[in-house]
Amino acid sequence: MSATKEPDEVRVMLVDDHEVVRRGIVTVIDAQDGLSIVGEAASVAEATRRLPAIRPDVLVVDLQLPDGTGLDVMRAARSAAPEQLMLVLTSFDDDAALGESRAAGAAGLMLKSARSQEIVAAIRAVHEGRSVWPADHVAEGPELSESDQRIVDLIGDGHSNREIAEELGIAEKTVKNRVTVILQTLGMQRRTQVAAMVAAHRRAGWKQGPA
Template structure:
């Protein structure tokens, strides 16, 4: 359970020992990946995280003394740049929203193939988001004007350029971007741009109004 400096250091939080051991075996078998810490509860994870400081934190949502969201929020409180991936059995909108709000970069189902999970860990470590395509294709609960701002962010426009395009004050755009990030459970506009790119890849289109 030790890693050389060039390896991606992974910590896994899951209360099902058989599942956890299986995932650990898969990860440790990969070149450049190594599990450097495990936990089976929120309390154990939050206690061990500051010392382990993994490159990628992989968390189950359902834990005996709380949720993976609790773990992720604790991780972000001590390390705001912590990269995190949710690995869960629950494929629903609530799980997606909770994961995003806690700062996760993606969500994978435990039913996924082992190589898909490995690929997701690598992607998260590289700064990319990994969300199920069917959820990515769903439109967020945003107003028409906010959705327009999201699209312009996806096109690479700055706040000033968006303000000029929409004929509103730059300060108004800045305020709306803050609200949009909160609504989407994101921290950075680069995440919004990545989301737009992912939607466009799967052919998502905004419903006409």
């Protein structure tokens, strides 16, 4: 485990109760340039106790833990640090896991069966403010109103709040307020995450917004 933080190094905390799995992931991450494991935990209690002192850049959490779930860890992390970036690493790829992970504030979900470099890439993506969700579910998520979907689409086109206001014929303050609601609905913190989500959807052949 890295003892010091190098410039621009992404500090990662891993929460997983399976020691063999945890050790394997730690080895992979610590071998990457610009990434380091700065904390580990095997339970909800241990994770919530250690998080305040560790303050990782990215929190990687398994959903199944012996004394609760990764959702408990993520909610506690967000309560202490609303800007905390989080990635779920799990064996379960289903709608419930995806929906609950989004609602808890995760920026993505990766399966433990993924290749090690895919997991590394996901951690880097989350740190850069992008979302990482299984391709089969890329168009799924919380429902937005038609007007909010239009705003999301325009964010994906790279428009500023002022440009969106001009395009829709509404006040810039209204756009700002709606963007705040959209971020909360999607479980995101920055509009760059929304733009990345739209880009991923478009690559998958789906475009946000009204038909």
